[in-house]
Amino acid sequence: MKITLERVNENFHFQMQNERGHIVDVDARPAFGGNDMGPSPMELVLMGVAGCSGIDMISILKKQRQEITSFKAEVEGERVPVGEANPFKTIHIVFFLEGPINEDKAARAAKLSFEKYCSVSKTLEPTATILYKVVLNGVELAN
Template identity: 65%
Template sequence: MKIQLKRLNEDYHFELRNERGHVTYIDNKTETGGHDLAPSPMEYVLMGVAGCSAIDVISILKKQRQDITSYSAEVEGAREKIGGASPFKEITVTVFLEGDIDPEKAKRAAQLSFDKYCSVSKTLEPTAKIIYKTVLNKKEV
């Protein structure tokens, strides 16, 4: 896996391209010298958690022939100052599912994602506590 980064302005706006040609952008917030033209690197970390777990949960439920009519998630990261850095100390993920889905299967799919399969969460796990909950048809399971 390889990413190429190219600076786009005199400050912190960058273009990133993966080996398959997909392009995305990163910038810094205005209060820290950027122009807020794109998400920050730490926001992309949270997006990675959201996307990785979504792929896992949907894949698991599809294999179990569950009818998913809607999937969304919210990811919130709490950071702590350590020296000059501010890494995540805790990340909370809420998975929202709708459809004809067995509640135990929904709960188990999220558990498997965060405890076993999600490479992004597993990468962050040594330094950040990952908390997750599953909401199925507007009710926490």
């Protein structure tokens, strides 16, 4: 796996590209001298957690022949100072699923993602606590 980065402007706007040609813009907020032309690197980390676990969950539920009519997630990260850096201490993710989905299968899909399959959360696990909830058809499921 390889990513290339190219500076776009005189500040912190970068375009990153993977080996397949997909491009993502990254920038800093104006408060940090950027132009807000894309998400920050730390926002990309949260997006990575949501995307990775989302792919896992949908894959698991599809294999179980569950019909997903809507799938959304919200992710929030709490950061703490460690020297000059501010890494994530805790990441909270809530999945919102709709459709005729078995509750146990939805809860198990999330559990399998975080405990076994999601490489992004496994990468962060040594330094950040990842907490998740599943809301199925408007009802929060027990973990």
